Structure formats: structure tokens, C-alpha cells
Amino acid sequence: MVTVIEPDLQWNNMGHRDTPKRRVKTADTIFDVVESLEELDGGTITELSDSLDLAASTVHNHLTTLEEKGYVDRQGNEFRIGLKFLYYGMYAKNSRRVARVAQPVLDELAEETGEAAWLVVEEHGIGVYLNNALGEKAIKTYGSIGTRTHLNAIAAGKAILAHLPEERVDQILDQHGLPAYTENTPTDRDELLAELEEIREGGFALNRGGRIRGGRAVACAVIVDDEVQGAVGISGPEHRMRGDRFTVELPNKVKGAKNIIELELSSDQ
Numbered sequence: 001m002v003t004v005i006e007p008d009l010q011w012n013n014m015g016h017r018d019t020p021k022r023r024v025k026t027a028d029t030i031f032d033v034v035e036s037l038e039e040l041d042g043g044t045i046t047e048l049s050d051s052l053d054l055a056a057s058t059v060h061n062h063l064t065t066l067e068e069k070g071y072v073d074r075q076g077n078e079f080r081i082g083l084k085f086l087y088y089g090m091y092a093k094n095s096r097r098v099a100r101v102a103q104p105v106l107d108e109l110a111e112e113t114g115e116a117a118w119l120v121v122e123e124h125g126i127g128v129y130l131n132n133a134l135g136e137k138a139i140k141t142y143g144s145i146g147t148r149t150h151l152n153a154i155a156a157g158k159a160i161l162a163h164l165p166e167e168r169v170d171q172i173l174d175q176h177g178l179p180a181y182t183e184n185t186p187t188d189r190d191e192l193l194a195e196l197e198e199i200r201e202g203g204f205a206l207n208r209g210g211r212i213r214g215g216r217a218v219a220c221a222v223i224v225d226d227e228v229q230g231a232v233g234i235s236g237p238e239h240r241m242r243g244d245r246f247t248v249e250l251p252n253k254v255k256g257a258k259n260i261i262e263l264e265l266s267s268d269q
Helices: 025-040 045-052 056-069 084-094 097-113 155-162 166-176 189-202 243-268
Strands: 072-075 078-081 116-123 126-134 148-150 205-208 215-224 227-237
Touching: 025 045, 025 056, 025 078, 045 056, 056 072, 084 097, 097 116, 097 126, 097 227, 097 243, 116 155, 116 215, 126 155, 155 189, 155 205, 155 215, 155 227, 166 189, 205 227, 205 243, 215 243, 227 243
Parallel strands: none
Antiparallel strands: 072 078, 116 126, 116 227, 126 148, 205 215, 215 227
16 A cells, blocks of 8 residues: 655745845635645635635635636535636646647556556656556556655655756755655655765666555656756556666666657657
């Protein structure tokens, strides 16, 4: 059985060197309402008011605006996030060349290994699951498209960190820290930096239950013209990812997949 403990993720101003001196309060509230709708899986004005500690009239005004713009759907007294967000989410995903190039490679990797294949990118110092493909034995509970996680907790995140400039790595670690998802998550900075050096030397990263107990993963960074485009990896249960399969066979397959993606991206330029 796999279990995961989610630490709090702070999304405000992620990745910026300096916190803006002035914020737009109305915009803050709008996005607080949207995020609360997601957390509550939909809710009434009263439920949102209680969750956000805002006046019901304030919540009502923001929901009305969002509904008129098509970003919120109302069924009776309950409000839910509208499908207009799906359009922008798909636009954001497909605007990245690496997402368009990687999908057929992930499909083949998942078919060859029987496991789940993923493309993860870094945005604002956080890992985002951008593409996936599921093999016949894949565990479907490891994550979903759009899932956001700290880079230290996953193989793909460590592969990305290993190939970012040292200054950028320091910035990410200073801003987001090294939160623990499980008892196996790397939380010591010096130990993580030593592991990143090993990843650079070996060409791939391993994860032994760092984000989900009982789960393992192998990943390689996708790099074009010295720029990290993301990381491709395979995840699966510990009992199938051990021994030479975990440390030799699967890393070689992931390396092959990442090489194909890099070649495709280079040829597109």
C-alpha cells in the first residue's frame, strides 16, 4: 500500500527573487476563492465565507464576477470551478514544446516498462507533472497532470535540481526549504547537494519512497543547449522496482527516452 503525506505548499510569488512591495488585494481574494473552491471540491457562499474568513457579501461579489466571466459554475446554491480553466490549463501545457514532443516517447516508455511514465517541469521552484502515460501494470494513484510538488521529494525534481545553475538551486532551497512528505524525503541540505552531485555523475536520479511510501522512481533531466527543459521518469511500486531493474535496466530505458526527447527538441529549433 502506498501512502503520501502532503506538506503545505506556499504558492504566493513562487520563484521571484524579491517579494513585490505592493499586492492587489482584489486579485489576491479572487484567487483565494478559486483555491478554496478546489480545496472544498465546490461549496456554498457560507462554506467559502467560513473557509476564507471573509464576509459573505465579499465572497458573493467575487463569485458573481467569476461566474459572469465563465470561471465558476453554479448549481443551485453550490459553486464549482468552471471548465474555462481547462482551456487555459491546456493552453499552458501545450505552449511548452517539451510537452508536445514528450508524449509519444512517454507512451512508448510506459508500454515497454509496464509502469507509469512522467514528464515533470519546474515552475517557480516547484515540480509540476505535465504529461504522463500508463503501462499495463501502472499504479494510478501516484499523481495526476497538474500535480505540484517540492523538487526534493521526487526523482524528476532531483534530476532537475542537479542540472540547474548553483545559484538557482540555492534560491529554490532558500525559498521552499526541504519539506518532508515521508520519512524518506531528503531534508538535509548538505546531503541533498551531495546526492545532486552523484546524479550529475551517474546521469539519472532515484527516488526511494521520498514522496509516497512504498513508491519508487527513476528520472533523467531533459537538457537542450544547457537549459533544463524538465525531466522524464518512471514510477512504480517498490516490489517491482528493485535490484538491477531499478538501478540499471530502468535507468537505461529512461536515458534512452530522454535522449529521444532532446533530439526532437533540438531538431525543432
